Structure formats: C-alpha cells, structure tokens
Amino acid sequence: MDFVVNGIAHAVEVDVRTSLLDLLREHLGLPGTKKGCDQGACGACTVLVDGQRINSCLALAVQYQGREIVTIEGVGSPEALAGIQAAFIAHDGFQCGYCTPGQICSAIGMAAEAKRGVPSHVTADLCGETVALDHDELRERMSGNLCRCGAYNGIIAAIGEVFVEGAPC
Ligand code: FES
Numbered sequence: 001m002d003f004v005v006n007g008i009a010h011a012v013e014v015d016v017r018t019s020l021l022d023l024l025r026e027h028l029g030l031p032g033t034k035k036g037c038d039q040g041a042c043g044a045c046t047v048l049v050d051g052q053r054i055n056s057c058l059a060l061a062v063q064y065q066g067r068e069i070v071t072i073e074g075v076g077s078p079e080a081l082a083g084i085q086a087a088f089i090a091h092d093g094f095q096c097g098y099c100t101p102g103q104i105c106s107a108i109g110m111a112a113e114a115k116r117g118v119p120s121h122v123t124a125d126l127c128g129e130t131v132a133l134d135h136d137e138l139r140e141r142m143s144g145n146l147c148r149c150g151a152y153n154g155i156i157a158a159i160g161e162v163f164v165e166g167a168p169c
C-alpha cells in the first residue's frame, strides 16, 4: 500500500486489516500517535486526514492511501514547535502527555471545523458561515478527547490562546 504521511511517501506491505493507528505506530515508526482505548472512545489516536480529524484506531489504513495524513510528528518538532504545541507547554496543558498528541491534532481539526461553520451540540446559530469559538464551544468540541490526568483547564487555555480571538477564555 502507498501512503503519504507528514509529506513523506511510504510504500509498505501490510495486512489489509491493519488499522491506520497500527500502520503509523508499528509499520512507519511514528509512535507520536497514541493507542488508548483502541475502540474510538478516548481520542488519543486522533490524526488529521486531508485536514479533518479522525480516530485512527477506527480507520482501516487501506482506505487512506493517497490521502494527506498528518500526525503530531508533522505538526511540529522539538526544534520548531507549532504555536499550539508551545501553548500546551505554556499553559501546562498536560501531565503525563499521553493524550496530548491527540488533543493537539484534534484542536487543529476542530478549529478548521468551526471556521467552515460546522455546528456542535451547543451552537446557537445554525445558519452562520463560521462558528465563534467560546469556552462552551471549545469544551463541547474537544469532548471526544479524554485526559486521564485531568489537565482540561490547561488544555482549553492553550487551545483558546491559539484559536480563539480575545482569549484567554
Ligand atoms: S485509541 Fe482511538 S479513540 Fe481511543
């Protein structure tokens, strides 16, 4: 199968039943994406495909050939942190860090969804072209990403700093 991950092309021979998560971690040497529940409940495995966030544990790798896959390794590096990564550090948005790659990839996808007007459960105006991200929108939209350490206040502060006008929220 042929994949493009973080802008790099890979050709690998894998079982057709391999999940995207296992492809990344076990076959492409990209352990940044984490396996938490392995059943779509925690968000630790969130990656971006064509700019949209998905749970890679629920995705069969074979479906994502030729798509633009971005993992936390493609968001930034220790030498060149992305703004959202620096904000997580500045706001103590983690303790153990296990959920953090998923939180960050999810936040990037979430901000893009709001920008193109995708409503959430708490969106009041369903006709807007974009959705303003306030505190409640952020909490609702990030509710699929669980943090066992309970670093939620720092996570929301970090995401707010980068993606919300007029933050801190
Ligand atoms: S590991 Fe994919 S949602 Fe938990």
Ligand code: FES
Pocket (backbone or CB within 6 Å): 093, 094, 095, 096, 097, 098, 099, 100, 146, 147, 148, 149, 150, 151
């Ligand atoms: S920082 Fe430990 S699970 Fe979120």
